[in-house]
Amino acid sequence: MSKQKLSKLEYGVMEALWAKREASIREVQDFFPEKKRPAYTTVQTTLYRLEAKGSVKRLRKVGNFHIFAATVTRSAAQTTLIDDLLSMFGGKTQPVMAHFIQSGS
Amino acid sequence: MSKQKLSKLEYGVMEALWAKREASIREVQDFFPEKKRPAYTTVQTTLYRLEAKGSVKRLRKVGNFHIFAATVTRSAAQTTLIDDLLSMFGGKTQPVMAHFIQSGS
DNA sequence: GGCTATCTACTACATCTGTCATAGTGTCAA
DNA sequence: TTGACACTATGACAGATGTAGTAGATAGCC
Structure with missing residues (x-):
């Protein structure tokens, strides 16, 4: 559904995707200001959950990693x-x- | 702390207290529109949690029950x-x- | 005094969210 | 070809929240 309410962290992750159009997990993580940067796997989990909610999709696999987009x-x-x-x-x-x-x- | 963020249900419970100035658990429960009225113990739990957060206090005990206020x-x-x-x-x-x-x- | 209705106190449990750790897999340079 | 390193997949766990059942205390009526 499109009416998924995003949590704070989810919204923060989305900010990276909105700003960069598309990004890898690492790029999303690096988008957070250093002071409040979550662990790589925290970002990963959040992206997976957003994907399950339908707010994010995996565009393609580049080499070894996935590219996500809102x-x-x-x-x-x-x-x-x-x-x-x-x-x-x-x-x-x-x-x-x-x-x-x-x-x- | 005074800066407690209230959840939806907590806010609904508070609405009753704000409207009635003070109320028993039963009165708070009855304040909810019938269609979305939580169980008595659900209201009770919420009031207890609000009390723990410091957003609500027990004013006094009247007969068998407590009176709460925001x-x-x-x-x-x-x-x-x-x-x-x-x-x-x-x-x-x-x-x-x-x-x-x-x-x- | 005893019964019944009502309250309180306590416990329980599922889901969501934030947070990661770990193990396994794929890639690329040397 | 193989070793190092990055990335993926999966599992875990605690705190918050919504939700409510149950047991035991209490108070008022008969």
């Missing part, structure tokens, strides 16, 4: 996340707007 | 949730605003 757009993923939050607020955008205004954003 | 305001809880989402977007409100505009809210 199957959902960034804005679609963001929309799912935002709608999920709004559902907690009864669908009202008001609390969010109020927060933006109050925090001066 | 220790955080609704807007504080919302802020935590919104900030958590924004952190995924690199702190940018733009994706959220764009979504609001696009969906005509």
